[in-house]
Amino acid sequence: MIVEQLKGIAQGFGYAVRSDRPAGAPPMAPGEPVFGHLRVLRDRPLQQFVQWADTYGDAVSMRLPGSPFVFVAAPEGVKHVLQTHAKLYSKQTRGFDKMRLFLGNGLVTSEGDFWRRQRRIAAPAFHRQRIEGFAETMTRATGDMLGRWAREGDGTRDVERELMTLTMRIASETLLGKDLSGAADAVGEALSFLTVNTTERINRVVDLPLDWPTPENRRYLKAVAVVDAVLGKLIEERRRDGAPHHDLLSMLLEATDEETHEKMTDAQLRDEAVTIFAAGHETTSNALSWTFYLLGRHPEIAARLYAEVDRVLGGRCPTLADLPQLAFTKQVIQESMRLYPPAWIIGRRAEVDDTLCGYKIAAGTQVILSPYATHRHPRHWADPEVFDPDRFSAERSEGRAAFAYFPFGGGPRICIGNSFAMMEAQLILAMVSQAYRLELAPGTVVEAERGITLRPAPALPMRLRPRAQAATAPREATS
Ligand code: HEM
Numbered sequence: 494m495i496v497e498q499l500k501g502i503a504q505g506f507g508y509a510v511r512s513d514r515p516a517g518a519p520p521m522a523p524g525e526p527v528f529g530h531l532r533v534l535r536d537r538p539l540q541q542f543v544q545w546a547d548t549y550g551d552a553v554s555m556r557l558p559g560s561p562f563v564f565v566a567a568p569e570g571v572k573h574v575l576q577t578h579a580k581l582y583s584k585q586t587r588g589f590d591k592m593r594l595f596l597g598n599g600l601v602t603s604e605g606d607f608w609r610r611q612r613r614i615a616a617p618a619f620h621r622q623r624i625e626g627f628a629e630t631m632t633r634a635t636g637d638m639l640g641r642w643a644r645e646g647d648g649t650r651d652v653e654r655e656l657m658t659l660t661m662r663i664a665s666e667t668l669l670g671k672d673l674s675g676a677a678d679a680v681g682e683a684l685s686f687l688t689v690n691t692t693e694r695i696n697r698v699v700d701l702p703l704d705w706p707t708p709e710n711r712r713y714l715k716a717v718a719v720v721d722a723v724l725g726k727l728i729e730e731r732r733r734d735g736a737p738h739h740d741l742l743s744m745l746l747e748a749t750d751e752e753t754h755e756k757m758t759d760a761q762l763r764d765e766a767v768t769i770f771a772a773g774h775e776t777t778s779n780a781l782s783w784t785f786y787l788l789g790r791h792p793e794i795a796a797r798l799y800a801e802v803d804r805v806l807g808g809r810c811p812t813l814a815d816l817p818q819l820a821f822t823k824q825v826i827q828e829s830m831r832l833y834p835p836a837w838i839i840g841r842r843a844e845v846d847d848t849l850c851g852y853k854i855a856a857g858t859q860v861i862l863s864p865y866a867t868h869r870h871p872r873h874w875a876d877p878e879v880f881d882p883d884r885f886s887a888e889r890s891e892g893r894a895a896f897a898y899f900p901f902g903g904g905p906r907i908c909i910g911n912s913f914a915m916m917e918a919q920l921i922l923a924m925v926s927q928a929y930r931l932e933l934a935p936g937t938v939v940e941a942e943r944g945i946t947l948r949p950a951p952a953l954p955m956r957l958r959p960r961a962q963a964a965t966a967p968r969e970a971t972s
Contacts, residue, residue: 552567787828834865839863
């Protein structure tokens with residue numbers, strides 16, 4: 494009786510938890526009578542997805558409000574959704590709808606012909622040769638951070654915070670240039686709020702529309718206005734002065750569509766710039782934070798990393814030319830992103846009826862992919878919980894199923910910044926490891942906090958132990 498009443502109330506809000514399953518759909522996982530999987534996915538989605546991957550292997554139906562929901566765990570299913578049948582799966586999901594509130598119609602959130610055109614225009618700006626010029630910005634910013642650590646004394650630092658500040662600076666300089674001064678901080682602060690608040694909005698069952706004048710909505714709109722004002726002014730100045738700038742914004746400003754010969758409008762530039770800023774810094778920062786966390790827990794692996802950076806760099810500041818030699822450094826990052834992929838969940842909506850891993854997927858089904866769970870799929874990874882960077886050696890990577898590993902997504906919507914992110918992570922990890930051994934502060938307990946990205950929370954306090962090489966660490970650059 495009470496169950497029916499609760500269902501009635503939920504239906505009144507338009508948020509009934511479906512208990513039916515379309516014919517031929519993946520098996521339904523057992524859930525709670527009224528709430529279905531709502532509470533378990535709110536409280537411990539990572540563990541639940543991993544358990545479903547273990548139990549069901551390919552795909553499983555979930556009971557959640559609104560439409561049918563399916564979680565796809567198998568790499569072949571992920572490949573189907575992201576690559577081979579990507580056209581049938583849209584980004585019309587609650588998560589992307591909430592992101593659109595501040596990202597607008599940028600590369601992450603747009604779709605169809607508009608997205609295709611924007612991607613075509615933006616792609617050359619992310620080509621290897623174009624982003625290589627950013628390596629120097631990355632090492633200079635990291636050198637400045639290390640210089641500050643040395644000046645302020647070693648001790649214990651919240652490495653998560655430090656890396657967030659560092660990647661924010663790198664994102665700001667590579668995207669918008671160096672001439673932003675205080676405005677970059679204002680944009681960064683506004684974007685941090687918008688990102689955190691967007692996660693809260695995604696997780697709420699009922700989220701009030703933005704035009705309701707609640708204190709939260711007012712703060713949200715104010716943050717959007719800050720971002721718009723700074724970017725608007727910058728775009729206007731760039732258009733006016735016409736002088737060469739070597740940042741992503743200028744590349745996008747100058748970019749011309751090969752097919753239509755059109756350039757981006759100011760509104761499109763704003764959306765792409767906010768998107769790249771938001772997509773680019775927190776993800777890389779989190780990848781690095783988890784890497785330092787794992788190295789802190791595995792000193793024997795950290796020792797191999799130090800041996801490599803010392804041998805390859807001999808105390809010098811790394812350059813782009815060193816990256817191929819820093820192979821183990823890269824493997825450490827890859828393995829860290831296997832265990833803690835910053836983009837831990839990817840959503841899509843089936844636009845037509847389809848068949849996936851032998852199951853029927855009805856049009857309108859929300860499809861959830863989780864790199865976190867697929868990266869631990871027992872059919873594809875031996876001892877999945879073990880941190881073992883050698884998994885990514887050339888020999889051991891051979892024959893691995895496509896999409897058993899997809900930290901950057903895949904198919905046509907694969908992360909446009911993936912080379913940028915790997916270059917940045919490799920340079921920062923090499924430079925910090927050259928100068929310091931980072932040890933987890935005693936008693937530190939870290940949990941994976943699930944926002945739009947996966948973050949070690951509440952903080953990552955680590956002790957900085959200067960290494961012998963510290964004396965030859967890159968000197969703070971003067972800028
Ligand atoms: C470790 C760092 C990063 C991770 C783990 C990551 C992950 C991802 C993933 C999984 C997607 C696909 C989302 C989907 O299919 O729904 C994506 C898309 C995207 N990423 Fe990244 N990303 C990282 C760094 C960056 C950087 C540094 C930039 C820019 C400088 C960037 C810009 C973008 C953009 C613009 C898209 C949308 C691409 C499109 O749909 O055309 N990302 N990223």
